[in-house]
Amino acid sequence: MFEQVLAAKKRLNSHANKTPVLTSQTLNTLLGAEVFFKCENFQKIGAFKFRGAFNCISQLSAQEKKRGIIAFSSGNHAQAVALVGNMLGIKTTIVMPNNAPKIKLAATKGYGAKVVIYNTETEIREEVTAAIQQQHGYSLIAPFDNKHVIAGQGTAALELFEKITDLDMLLVPCGGGGLLSGSAISAKSINPNCQVIGIEPEQADDATQSFYSGKLHSIPNPKTIADGTRTTSLGHLTFPLIQKYVDAMKTVSEQAIIEAVKFHMLRMKIVVEPSGALGLAALLSHSVKAQGKIGVIISGGNIDPATLVQILENKI
């Protein structure tokens, strides 16, 4: 699989942002360790999802590209597919729920995608999507359970290891597992001694349960502020990859996530969405014991102003 990450890196070369790696002296002193943050909040569309979407969509055949692409998502994947479709001149349809935040709806439309709204109470998004897909022959771009998407997501950790090779530990947020499995493939291929740990909210610990039980576990509608981890379960591709390449899964409380978002903002001066702050949350709450050189993937920075205000005012 690592060859596919290396190939993805070449494909992304002049298209994705080479996001910076930031450190915080205050944090290092506090933890007695060295932490290196790979800042995918500075990636195109504000999240790592651009990497997987570009790597996947750019490999479609000329005919598939001509027919068009479709995705269902209310979050960062929607914006990533919409932007890549726009960049490559591909007709793009995004299926979004009628309760999607207006800001994300506007952003997706802003990239030139056609948005189809479905009613969450009377329709099932997979059925709505399948009907449109069949009618037009569109290619479905899956948010995480696709080998090209996984390989694309693995390029963020690859870039981090190119800067800091001797990481003792790598912390990665886990939703559907695309970022975690891709990162773990890169980590174990470059430095097999690096411990790869997936981080989930306590309230959305389906992957942790799956990892330790060996059986794919689902949690419908998990209640967590970390909206990027509200996927109900790992995928059929990501689950075995995580079993193979990941060393441990850890969980963090909602309060720990909020504290981490605040630390990122007020101490490190970067805006990080709750899902993106899971790694720091694990360190600050001692869910993961800090030691040596620690890499942390910040998955994204797309947070609503209203949520930011609630966090700053301690109202959550």
Next chain:
Amino acid sequence: MFEQVLAAKKRLNSHANKTPVLTSQTLNTLLGAEVFFKCENFQKIGAFKFRGAFNCISQLSAQEKKRGIIAFSSGNHAQAVALVGNMLGIKTTIVMPNNAPKIKLAATKGYGAKVVIYNTETEIREEVTAAIQQQHGYSLIAPFDNKHVIAGQGTAALELFEKITDLDMLLVPCGGGGLLSGSAISAKSINPNCQVIGIEPEQADDATQSFYSGKLHSIPNPKTIADGTRTTSLGHLTFPLIQKYVDAMKTVSEQAIIEAVKFHMLRMKIVVEPSGALGLAALLSHSVKAQGKIGVIISGGNIDPATLVQILENKI
């Protein structure tokens, strides 16, 4: 003077953060130009002030270091001097007003400095400072009107030019003029064709008035959200340097500053204090016409959570 900036760079080499240069595709598309942000909000203590303070204090004689240092400031300079004093094992006293924000008071004490509070209604800070200075033989570390401080501040622009040499324009916030004069020295020495433009709030346009009239102009207690530019006037060293090396001065409205802070936060995912957002404010409000390759120095990111909330809720 440029030799002094180069010497400062060597001194700062293993002490200051090499802050990243960030870009925004959204902004570039909006402006039809290429903008490169030098992010001093990621500098130690969250602002460029660390550079000048370190370059100045590290050059004191052994005896001066033994006696101790003193500074008066309610802002980033106080924290910078306190941190450098701590790093170099020098006894440090900071004179702060009784109305200084608690968060800055705590930060300054946190770096191990002794804080002396003066009453803004009954005492004059220069007199309070001079009395302590004379009693103990402390060296006064001036916030901007000191050649070593100016040379240190010039290293941020130097690092930017090392990455992007062919900038057509460089936008720099202006308070007391330390950052602006230092940046202009670097810019004109590396690329004389680069237009250097200082940016001030309309409400604190003393440097703009001085620049265009040729006479040092003062504004007591300027009312602007950009607290880093509330200095009453340029200094006796910075004013002639700005006359010599700077091409133009431009001003921006309070509303433009607020919009720029929001754009930095919600689009670029970085936390920037109002003074640090002056460059982007000038571009977004067309006070400076965007063209070609534009460098922007973001001076710092130290903003109170309460002010952030007010900006996000459009209450200012």
